Amino acid sequence: MTLMTEIALKAPVFRSVPEDHAKDLLSKGHMKEAGRGASIHLQGERAHSMFIVLDGWVKLYRMSPCGTEAVVGVLTKGDCFGEAAAIRGEVYSTGAEAVTQAHMLQLDCHDLWYAVENDVVLCRSMLNSFVKGNTALVHQLEQLKSHSGAQRIADFLLGLCKDEVGESTVVLPYDKVLIAAWLGMKPESLSRSFRRLEGCGVKIVKDRAIIRSVERLMEFADEDASASWSAKACRMN
Amino acid sequence: MTLMTEIALKAPVFRSVPEDHAKDLLSKGHMKEAGRGASIHLQGERAHSMFIVLDGWVKLYRMSPCGTEAVVGVLTKGDCFGEAAAIRGEVYSTGAEAVTQAHMLQLDCHDLWYAVENDVVLCRSMLNSFVKGNTALVHQLEQLKSHSGAQRIADFLLGLCKDEVGESTVVLPYDKVLIAAWLGMKPESLSRSFRRLEGCGVKIVKDRAIIRSVERLMEFADEDASASWSAKACRMN
DNA sequence: GAGGTCGGTTGACGTTAGTCAAGTACATGC
């Protein structure tokens, strides 16, 4: 067994699949490499494969007819993409592009079909994986609909320092242009919102975020969006 | 076979399932009725059932710790909810509430588990259904990230007049407060955005939208968000 | 080392959307 199937085996998509089932499928896959900025598949292209990211970062985006790009996913090791389209033999509903040098395991959709049709366990496991993806998307929607830019950044940072408490320093995993796009804002707004977070004890130094108090940041991320001014007023007293 | 299983059989979740497979499962379900404003299940509650809407309208929402509500789904006849949580035996990640008098077919999660574990075809069909749900969520994300409020309304209206061309009158399916929440804005903003759409030949009269030209509206919905002023400037010449 | 690009920040300014408050229309209940 190669190193790449080793990594792919641990991917969440196969979480509830016995190892030997998954191995059969993965052994049919092949390695794909993409340099920074390289397109992996286009939006609207007929789906031929699904992919499992082995290392590096990949972004999923939607291109509007007018040419604006909306980033709808930023993936890394263990994440899976293209399955939705591949499994139904449709066109990819998003484009995929490597944002750093990246390696992927590429699985032909025919192999995927065969496996899903003949293996309930695998099918269930993929179902689970979709449920998770769904939940993540709903979380995104909630963030966009009821939180300010600064709050979305706070949520993003909190996601990076999983379960930590008190003081914490996290490394921004990719560049700020992409972070901005992922959070649904412009780089300029991101920059300014970072500034606003300084009021919550967050300092950005190069590609690191130094968080004085995780608890305080959580409080800010969840507080009523229109409460920021009153919190400010409060602090003045 | 009752009328309710008749309707439920046609639900997209069972689209690719032979009728007799689905009937077995559906026969175990029971009817649930909910009055306007009634809660169907709470966010965070342990999942016990999945639901298929038979008639009426149901909204799915996420409640933030601070109390703001984000509507993440508005469902009607044939739509399915609670499956994600029910299938994994988790807690509901959203709340569900009837926005009009509504009837649902309620399926116990144990019956669902049994069916999914033992029926690849059903499992695949649910997989397909999740893929669709995923695509819809991605579409929502794209709208929120790269389109203005007025454009999202345009997209919403276009969804109501499926495939029509030229002039079209559509009925707003639920009240404007909910439309606003669904599109991620406040009722006041919705009201004003409707006004802006008058410039695109859309007139709102009570609960009806009269669209002079579907094509023109599509153009507006897709155009670069920052192009609205130049379009305006253009019209002035 | 000169020139170029790219990522990032900052300032000035305009647009969009949220807030607060008032007011209308249309239900429902007493």
Add this chain to the structure above:
DNA sequence: GCATGTACTTGACTAACGTCAACCGACCTC
């Protein structure tokens, strides 16, 4: 009848965010 409540609209004001432009520093190529 009148009161109450809810859906919706409008106006005035404010906050949030996008746009445009200038600018800096890092890194590249020639």
